[in-house]
Amino acid sequence: MTRTYASSRHSLRDFNVVRDEHEASVFARVDALLESLQTPLPPPEERAALRLRAHLTRAQLADTLQCQAQDVEAWETGASEPQGIQRAGYARLLAGLRVLDASPRSAAAVEEPHTPPLPRQTEPHPRPASSTAKPHHRGTRRKAVYPRGPLAVVDQTSQALTAYLADQSSTEVPADHLVDLLQWALEAGIGREALNPNDRDGDPLLVLTPAASHFLGLPPDLHDRARLRLPDSHPQIANLRAAGFKLTRRGFGPWARAYRPVTDGKRASVQLAMTGWGALSDRDGWNLPPLAPAPLARLLGTYADRVLTPRGSTAVCGQELMSALRPPTRARWSETDRRRVSSSNPGALWKPIEPAPPEAHDAHPLAQGRCPQDAMDEEAWDWSRPPTDTENAEFAHVVGIDINLAFIAAASSASVGLNSPPRHLHTPTFDRRIPGTWLCDLSHITLDPRLPSPFTSTGQPPTGPAWYATPTLDYAVKDLGATVKPIEAYLRDDHGPYLTPWYERLRDAYLATMAEAGIHPDIRQDEFLRAMNTLPEADPALLGLLAAIKATGKGGVGKLREGPRETTAPYQRWPALDSPTWRPDIRAAVISRARVNTHRKMIKTAERTGRYPLAVLSDCVLYPAHTPSALDVVPSAPDGRGIRGMFCLGVNPGFAKEEGAQTLSWFRQQHSQGLNPARYIKNS
Incomplete structure (x- = not known):
């Protein structure tokens, strides 16, 4: 030793x-x-x-x-x-x-000065072509196979068609007919690599201007306004069929997909966006400024690089992005078949799931005969209150602060149900680790009346048992110290952070686009406010891209509980119910997290500053203020940045920006008329 x-x-x-x-x-x-x-x-x-x-x-x-x-x-x-x-x-x-x-x-x-279609105010080098900005897959990186980027805007110039590409190049298209145009797109090197190794590559997108549509013999408008599609008897559709192309069930409308059957494992599919028929319009949620074909191609190419190739409305894109990042199936090796076969992808949504009765949409067959109090009400706030005498005497202004990407941020790391049907239990013990829908009486929890209740969308305290998503009960127990005794529950044993990559993709897209406007993370709160004041003066195309990214996230959450079209009879199934991503329980969990996150910051703000909100509408909160500035409402740390746990002014998702400012007398007038002032402070 x-x-x-x-x-x-x-x-x-x-x-x-x-x-x-x-x-x-x-x-x-x-x-x-x-x-x-x-x-x-x-x-x-x-x-x-x-x-x-x-x-x-x-x-x-x-x-x-x-x-x-x-x-x-x-x-x-x-x-x-x-x-x-x-x-x-x-x-x-x-x-x-x-x-x-x-x-x-x-x-x-x-470099000689030039006028770029989409200016890079803080990034002088031009945006790389789509083919160079690929997602990194495990293993050997694939070579770029789409040298011309993800899409082309096709317009008529002189007596021919010209394709404007995302990298700002253009080329004449040797096509006189729609079939020729589709064949050109399949051979031109247009498309985008998959966002996930288990997903397929993105189809080439052709955005047709009205002039291009006319050149190809397509009508200027759709007469079938109910179904928004070209009649199946139209000669152009007959030509497509004769050339071996098929259309999806939605037919040839503003957003169409023409494809040939898979041959030798190769897809032959082209997406079409008909701008003359309403594609990329305000109705689709895009809200883009009027743009010539070249700058439109650049804007859409940037969106495709940062989000995904457009496939419909911004809401549809939000839904499609979920599936693209977590595809429902993956390839696995089968010893029995001695080949790779398709199988369900763990962590994804791969089959439609019937909701629990409290989660069902009001038009769902399960809602027939349901009492209103038996429906879950996990919705965003719409609440306001009159100022107190002390607030009337002390404050002259009211300031609105709006939370950046509130519902997108709430999706980050959220554990949600996946592919198992809800398990029904009576008198269960609450478990914060299990996503579910719980019947519980929270009316015994008392809070300051100057705060909205975190348990109802009206902000009024609950009066008896109601159905809640797991994050709401978790907040009652963990943050408010309440004792909860669920009466009933529908729980989902198979669960995981399904939306996390979706959140990360949209977050990175938003931050990269804001950086182009000169607004970066981790700047001082006063610097952020000054930068945001100049944002409306930025290039309209840049603002349109920002709006599209935000609408993609918000619309994607909405799609999780998409309702029927007006023509659907009450309590009859509608097509969205057969989609794996029709999941009202996931939407409820996201909204619940957003609401309690905001309530937590309200309590922290009250503890530190003594101020309480006067109104809330969704992700906009109004506070009384001495001066018409968000800096009067949101305190700063010694370094000029926000204080952790409270409302912070900044560009990051979950941080806040100033929505508007008004006098307190304006607030009182709005409230006395039965209006929620948070709805109007931005445009007043």
Whole structure:
């Protein structure tokens, strides 16, 4: 024992002495690890900026560095630092991004001035073509197979068709008929790589202007306004059939897909957007400014790079993005068949699930004969109250603060039900880990009357038992210290964070687009307000892109509980019910999380500042203020940034921006008329 101890002490004293090649190898690795621990890194805000300017997602970095996306997020926010080999790899990656970032900046400094269709106010280098901004898949990276990007805007110029591409190039299209145009699209190298290794590549999208539609012999408008589709007897559809093309069940409408059957494992499918028939219109949720074909192609190409290739309304795109990031099926090797076969994809939604009776839409067959109090009411707030005498005497103004991407942010890391039907229980014990719908009486919980109740959409306290999603009960127990005794529940044992990649994709798209307007994360609150005041002066195309990204998220959440069309009889099934992504329980969980997140910040604000909200509408909260500025309402930390746990002014999802300001007398007038002032403060 003494000899062994002495030997150990001798090894420690002679740390740098090696005795054989094996020991030398071990010591070399240890030295490399120790050296990596001292590797310098740029500040957190620069790390995020370098990644965003390279059009990379946190998931791509995590895949490369063999860590989790949450780790990269923590490194970029300064919450934690990488260690060991990962630190060395992260430093090397950031150094490479700096070099790539510096090259186009240097080139831009000497380049002749020009007028880009979509200006890069903080990013002088041009947006890469879609083919160079690919999602990183595990294993060997595939070569770019779509050199012309994801889409083309097709217009008539002179006596021919011209395709304007996302990289701002254009080319004449050798097509006189619709069939020729589709064939050209299939052979032109247009499309987009899949957003997930288990998904298929994105079809080429052709956006046809009214002039192009007329050139191809298509009518200027649709006479079938009820179904919004070209009659099946139209000659153009007959020509498509003769050429071997088929249409989806929705037919040839504003958004159409023409395809040929899969041959040798290869798809032959083209998406069409007919702008003359209403595609990309306000009705579709796009709200784009009038744009010529070239800048329209650039805007849509940027949207395709950051979100996905447009496939319909922004709501449809939001729904499609969920499935693209978590496809319902994946390929697996079958020993029985000795080949790869399609199987269900864990963590995805791969089959339609009937809702629990309280979750069903009012028009759903399960809602027939249901009492109103038996329906779950997990909806956004619509609440206001009159100012108190003290507030009338102390404050002269009211300021609205709007939460950025509130419902998209609430989807992050939310555990939701997947593919098991709800399990019905009586008198269950509440378990915050299980997504579900719970019948519970929360009327015994008392809160300050100057706060809206977190348990109802009206903000009024509940008067008896009601159905709640898991996040609402969790908030009552964990944050408010209440005792809950569920009476009944519908629980989902198969669950997971289905919407997390969807949130991350939209978050990164939003932040990258805001960065183009010169608004970055982690700036001071006063700097953020000044930057937001100049945002309306930005290029209309940039503002249109921002609006489209936000509408994609909001519409995607709405699609989870899509109602029937007007022509559907009451309590009859409608097509959306047969979709795996028709999930009112998931929508309820997201809205519940958004509402309690806001309520938590209201309580923190009241504890620190003594102020209480006067009105709430969805994600907009009105507070009394001494001056007409959000800085009067939202306190700042010593560094000028927001205070954790409270409302913070900034660009990040879940942070807030100023929605508008008015006098308190204006608020009183609105409230006295039975109106919610939060609805009108932005445009007053």
